[in-house]
Amino acid sequence: MEIVLDPPHGAGPVRLGMTAGEARAALASLGPLAPGGELAVDLPTGLRISVGFGVAGPTAQRVNAIELFRPDEDAGVVVRFRDVAVFGESAERVVAGLRRHTRVDEDDEACGFVAPELLLALSLDDERFASVLVARPGYYDTPAQAAARDEPGY
Template sequence: MDFDLAPPTGVGPLRIGMTRHAAGMALDSLRDPSAVSESDGPGQHVFRPSGLMISIHCVRDTLEAIELGRPSTQTDRVLFQDVDVFALPAREVVRRVGGLASIDEDPDDTASFTAPDLLLSFWRPFAADDEPEEEQGYYFSSVLVAQPGYYDTPA
């Protein structure tokens, strides 16, 4: 299944700004009923058979962010403007997304990047751009779609 990132709207049936209850129902619809994971947290996150994790973050009864974690198989893909954010090397994702909008290296975590105008952030535990066998550092581990203002820091 393909999951298209559509910032600032959301991903699939998950829409930024929807109520916590509606978000929980939408999240449930993404669960594969034939392979329910014991790791699922109702109203919080689901794990699909591919290993794809989908998590919702709500504050004050409103969906503010959606996070997707890298699947272990390619039966589920996470795409942004035809860029497969988990199948391509992190460096290539940054290059392609950077062709669409500005993307900044996180000053506190140089393995992670934020595209503030797109309300997207990409995370991996460490950078290993020249070591494809080191999957955790070669590919992104998660991507987050957020509501406007999510990345603003207090003055």
């Protein structure tokens, strides 16, 4: 199985901006939905995909983030951005591969790295990435930045 990260549009069948119903159907196309209140799918390979929703403004009740958690080793799952498999290599190699395509900054607060132009965020766990987040533009904005983004002519 291969899941392609396509920031700022989505990951695999899940697209940013989907309604909850659309996201539920997209996740269900991959496997049974996870029990509980979170909209997610846990695949037998260990890969977990969950979605988050906006709470206010134009993103209210729409998917504004998709997070994928590292599958089991040798599970036959590839999660990639262009030619870079984000879970298959050391974090150092993944960051070097991503930097061939975009700027990647270290993010001490999140214990990982962020590609700000893409809104692709990766969290570290023992020299490898544990998860990758694809988010809508403005996801990490402060309230002042969000207000400026909403102004005409932005």
